Amino acid sequence: MDMNAIKPDQTLDARGLACPMPLLKTKKVLKDLKVGEILEILGTDPGSKNDIPHFAGKGGNEFLGMLDDAEGFTRYFIKKGA
Amino acid sequence: MASPTFISSVKEEARKNYIAIFEQDWPSWLSGILIAFLALLIFLWQSPWGIAAGYKNWGDWFFFAVGMKTTKPSLPWLHTMSVSNFGLFSGALASALMSRQFKLRPSPPLEYIKGVAGGIFMGAGAALAGGCNVGGFYTAIGVFSMGGYAMMIGLGAGAWLGLRYLLWEMAKFPPKMTTEERSSKRVPSRIDWAKIQPYLGGGILFMAVSIFYLYSFLDKTQMGGLLFFGLLIGFVMHRARFCFVRAFRCPFMTGDAEMVRVVALSLAIYGIGSAVIKWNFLQPDTMGVYHPFWIGSLSGGVIFGFGMLLAGGCASSTLWRIGEGHIKLMIVLVAFAITNSWLNDFLTTSGLEGKLGKGILVPAVFSWPLTMPLFLLVLLAWVLWAVWNEKTEKCVIF
Numbered sequence: 001m002d003m004n005a006i007k008p009d010q011t012l013d014a015r016g017l018a019c020p021m022p023l024l025k026t027k028k029v030l031k032d033l034k035v036g037e038i039l040e041i042l043g044t045d046p047g048s049k050n051d052i053p054h055f056a057g058k059g060g061n062e063f064l065g066m067l068d069d070a071e072g073f074t075r076y077f078i079k080k081g082a
Numbered sequence: 083m084a085s086p087t088f089i090s091s092v093k094e095e096a097r098k099n100y101i102a103i104f105e106q107d108w109p110s111w112l113s114g115i116l117i118a119f120l121a122l123l124i125f126l127w128q129s130p131w132g133i134a135a136g137y138k139n140w141g142d143w144f145f146f147a148v149g150m151k152t153t154k155p156s157l158p159w160l161h162t163m164s165v166s167n168f169g170l171f172s173g174a175l176a177s178a179l180m181s182r183q184f185k186l187r188p189s190p191p192l193e194y195i196k197g198v199a200g201g202i203f204m205g206a207g208a209a210l211a212g213g214c215n216v217g218g219f220y221t222a223i224g225v226f227s228m229g230g231y232a233m234m235i236g237l238g239a240g241a242w243l244g245l246r247y248l249l250w251e252m253a254k255f256p257p258k259m260t261t262e263e264r265s266s267k268r269v270p271s272r273i274d275w276a277k278i279q280p281y282l283g284g285g286i287l288f289m290a291v292s293i294f295y296l297y298s299f300l301d302k303t304q305m306g307g308l309l310f311f312g313l314l315i316g317f318v319m320h321r322a323r324f325c326f327v328r329a330f331r332c333p334f335m336t337g338d339a340e341m342v343r344v345v346a347l348s349l350a351i352y353g354i355g356s357a358v359i360k361w362n363f364l365q366p367d368t369m370g371v372y373h374p375f376w377i378g379s380l381s382g383g384v385i386f387g388f389g390m391l392l393a394g395g396c397a398s399s400t401l402w403r404i405g406e407g408h409i410k411l412m413i414v415l416v417a418f419a420i421t422n423s424w425l426n427d428f429l430t431t432s433g434l435e436g437k438l439g440k441g442i443l444v445p446a447v448f449s450w451p452l453t454m455p456l457f458l459l460v461l462l463a464w465v466l467w468a469v470w471n472e473k474t475e476k477c478v479i480f
Contacts, residue, residue: 013258016189018394018408020331024248025257027336027480042260046183046406047323050107055336072185 003067006077008040009033015073019047023055026078030061033080038064041076052076104180104280110340113322114348117315121221122355124311128162128304130225130356130370131315132217133170133397134208134422136163137415141205141423151427163217165305167401169312170319172290174405177320179283182276189410192255196392197410201417203389204397208418209425210438211236211382212373214397215326215390218382220345222373224352226360226453228442229373231460236383241330242479243384244391249480287313319402326396330387333468337475342468346461353457361450371441378438 012029014022022043030039041052049066053076056063060081067075086094124131142155158164178184189197204214211218211233219237222230290313297306318324328341360367373379390396393414395403400418403411429435445453471477 011260011262013260016187017193018187018189018403018410019325020248020327020335020391020394021193024335025252028252029257029259044187050323055338058336 003065003075003077006038006040006064008077009037011040011042014041014043014045014048016044018045019051022048023051026052026055030078030080035080035082037080039078039080041078042069042073043076044073048076049074052078104177104283105182108318108322110322110324110344111347113318113324114344115351116318117324118348118351118355120311120315120318121224121352122359124166124308125225125356125359125365125370127307127311129365130217130221131166131311132163132213132221133167133401134163134205134214134217134418136161136165136167137205137208137214137397137419138422138426139164141419141421144420145423145427160302160305162305162308166308166312166315169290169309169314170316170398170401171405172286172309173313173316173318174320174402175316176283176286176290176313176405177317178406179279179286181283181321182279184279184283184405184407186407187409189408193394193410194413196394197413198417200389200391200393200395201414202421204386204393204414205389205418205421205423206425207240207382207384207386207389208397209382209422209429210374211379211386212441214386216396216398218373218379218386220326220349220352221370222379223349223457224356225370226353226356226367226444226457227371227373227375228444228447229375229379229439232376232379233373233383233386236380236385237330237387237390238383240384240387240389241327241391242334242387244388245331245334245479247388248391287317315398316402316405319398320405324402325399327390327394327399331391333471333477334479337472337478339465339468339472343465346465350458350461353461354454357450357454361445367445368441368443371443373441374435374439375442376439381438 010029010033012025014025022041022045026041033039053063056078062079062081064077064079069075121131139155139158139161142151145151146155208214208218212229213222215237219230219233222233290309294306294310297303297309325341326345329345332338332341359365393400395411395414400411400414404415448456
């Protein structure tokens with residue numbers, strides 16, 4: 001899938017935050033999303049590269065992928081499930 | 083395609099191995115086993131592994147430098163835990179460089195404030211419990227000191243409270259959302275920095291080993307060994323992002339039981355090895371058993387646990403995250419060291435130390451034959467609780 005083609009419904013800016021804040025905020029924001037909506041997370045913590053895909057694959061949500069941005073952060077995409 | 087020559091196939095193999103060992107993250111269970119193994123080597127080499135006492139030494143130097151302490155603390159390069167801390171930091175830095183993950187990582191101002199507070203709480207907690215998450219919990223349980231169990235309960239309670247605070251903070255300062263459009267290009271491989279990093283990392287490993295030989299040459303082989311084992315622990319910890327905080331936090335946060343499994347596995351190996359050493363008197367059986375059971379260990383655990391959630395790192399992961407360049411955790415370290423040094427001295431001079439409890443050797447209470455199954459049962463119960471909680475999310479508080 002071409003990550004650049006994904007149009008997120010919401011974007012969470014977690015840049016500069018370290019473990020556990022990116023994951024905690026992701027979980028909170030995800031709660032308020034509607035089923036099928038896509039959340040984009042921007043993060044700089046290297047730990048998130050394991051944490052977010054691992055967490056996003058659980059609880060019915062779908063992890064769509066991640067993309068390293070040229071500006072030095074990573075974009076993660078999660079589709080809210082039922 | 084030309085058929086591979088000897089040189090090209092060696093190169094290909096070396097490249098693949100480099101990526102597998104130095105770039106990709108290691109599975110956490112592997113790091114659990116390796117850390118138990120290295121901690122046992124430290125135990126055999128000198129005395130049980132700890133971290134906070136090294137921080138205390140650095141804090142002592144601060145108070146000595148500003149004139150609030152009259153006796154000169156031992157030199158940081160001749161203080162056992164300070165030396166293994168240097169090793170741990172160097173190993174993590176080398177690993178971060180070799181995986182091209184090192185860079186100075188600033189945080190928003192609120193995170194720095196939490197860093198100061200988290201450092202103060204952890205420094206105070208470690209002073210009360212006679213050790214941090216390593217010396218007061220991991221090593222303590224491993225060397226059969228009763229205080230380790232009290233601190234374990236305390237750490238769980240503290241992590242729960244800390245998570246409560248983080249949730250409150252998120253309600254107060256809602257997550258930052260952005261609407262700017264973006265389209266990422268593939269990262270252009272930045273020429274210089276990313277290419278130089280692995281060489282710098284390799285250089286640090288080489289230097290650390292040279293320093294070990296230097297110590298040995300100066301008749302301080304024991305110190306050199308601590309640097310070397312610390313180096314390997316730091317390297318392993320960064321490679322697998324080994325984090326004690328997760329073992330206490332995740333059951334309440336995401337329900338994830340992974341780190342509980344890994345820490346329990348690591349402790350089981352460490353404890354069995356330590357029983358071999360202690361039961362057979364290779365080292366005195368009371369060695370490392372000084373954790374103030376139970377008031378000090380329990381209250382220290384709660385305070386430390388709360389602090390590590392604010393800080394986003396415990397005593398060990400603070401050190402390896404600094405090796406990765408997190409500025410917040412450098413602040414945590416300073417606050418930790420100063421608080422720990424001050425409170426330790428205060429507890430000693432005020433005589434409060436004696437009221438916190440005393441070190442109890444578990445086999446002295448239950449005998450060795452009974453201690454071993456009990457030790458393993460506690461770990462098993464912890465894992466079973468975490469796995470059950472992962473399925474049911476009964477203890478997840480948000």
